[in-house]
Amino acid sequence: MAFVNLQNVTYKYPLTKTPVLQNINLQVNEGEFVAVMGPNGAGKSTLCYALAGFVPHFFKGEISGSIEVDGKKSSESTLDEWVLNVGLAFQNPFNQISGAKYTVFEEIAFGLENIGVPREEMKDRVDEAMSLTGISDLADRSPYSLSGGQQQRVALTSILVMRPRLLVLDEPTSQMDPIGTREVFGVVRKMAEEGMTVVMVEHKVEWIAHFADRVIALKEGRVFLEGKPNDVLTSDLLVENGFGISRYTSAAREAKKQGLWKKDKLPVTLFEAAEGFKP
Amino acid sequence: MRERLSFHIKRDSALHRLNPLTKLLLVLALILSAFLTPFYWTPHILAILVIPILSVIGRVGREYLSTAFRLILPAATFLFLMQAFFHPIGKEIIFAFYFLDMTLESLMFAFGNAMRIVVMVSAFTIFLLTTHPSELMSDLSRRGLPGQFAYVIISTLQILPQVQAKAQTIISAQRSRGLETEGGFFKRAGALIPLIGPLVFGSLVEVEERAIAIEARGFTSKHVKTSLHEIPDTPTDIFLRWFLTTLIAASIGLKLWLS
């Protein structure tokens, strides 16, 4: 049995006319790193909320189908129990700050205080999580005074420190520079290697190709394509349907038309492109 | 953006080492005795003697003085003038200025009230200066105050400066689109109306997201919460709390008995 199991999930917000998620079937194995991509309004954030229990426990609306994580059904659980297993870092980092803490260290400890972790263990875990995501030097800063990218790292750390079994990340690198993005992907990969299951909404296709195990492309609330990163990210269907693709893929596709690209597979990353163009 | 969003000053002093609840009781005792006392001079003694001594004990004398001069005294002065001139008591006019009359009674009345306000605001200021907000929150929830309540108190303390900063941003943005935010009173008051929408609507969306954020971090979890900071609670605290509670009860009792 898959660790995450969504069956025929259809969901409509109280105010939307048509369903935002339509017949979603999704299975994710334990320790797998799945990337989700799709145009604006495709329902990516809604999918994250559904995995994390906020749909339907927080947002109400009409839902059908079943959402299971680790053999437990979301509909039969309560939100406060569900979040212990499923950690969510959502899109806007600024509003993820608890608003009750004055330093980054305290901010990250907030979740551990709530679930009753003893003080000494709490400090150790916060230290460890901060060094993992590379923000140890921000410990005494006010969470409000950080840059967008730094806030995103704090948001990610605040969830990682709680050690969820399933980690759901909604565009966690949207405000980060290339180095930050790379580091976050590295950390996420490492967590997956250690057995954490990860579902991450992301647009940066080259990094997805490099780090993720599988890609899901959402469009208008449906799973549009699904498969190995290279297969999905080089599919002709992506360009035709307004998804962002890697410039190396575009270049190689052009090159292929002119007979310059000889391989079957198109590249997504710089490395694959360089390999393929080698004479 | 401002780096410091709380009033709290990290120092080591007898006040800092008190339990937050003890300090809250102290604030309450000061305020109640200033307001309920049958003796005219109590608020004055509290404002001029007790409060400054407390600020020195808390080693926040300088910060307190600066707040007092910038904020508390101007507000109290304004209140004093309003009441001295407009409170209709007493007959014998000791000072007149066009249509404004001041009597000895209204002067005394206004002075007493202004001092009460000084005591109240000052007591809170010293409390905020010497109390770490997270400690306050943890302590109160540990004592059974529902977490939501504690959260509302604490986040309000934090969010006020933010709302202020955001209003400023919106004003600048609107001004760059030609909105008048300077000029006469009515012009400016009118100019505020377009600010309300973004501020309120923005805040509502933010409240929803923030609720998700704290929920995602186990805020409503049924576990017994722990706290990162060790919260002081010594025999001195227990003694002081008894003492202050007695004092509060006494001032309420005295007031009831005399009325």
Ligand SMILES: Nc1ncnc2c1ncn2[C@@H]1O[C@H](COP(=O)(O)OP(=O)(O)OP(=O)(O)O)[C@@H](O)[C@H]1O
């Ligand atoms: N709270 C809500 N109430 C009603 N409708 C909503 C709500 N949140 C999102 N929607 C609608 O649901 C649809 C999917 O939104 P969602 O935020 O899941 O998209 P997304 O794929 O995350 O987009 P983006 O790339 O912009 O983040 C959109 O049409 C949106 O307007």
Ligand SMILES: [Mg+2]
């Ligand atoms: Mg989204």
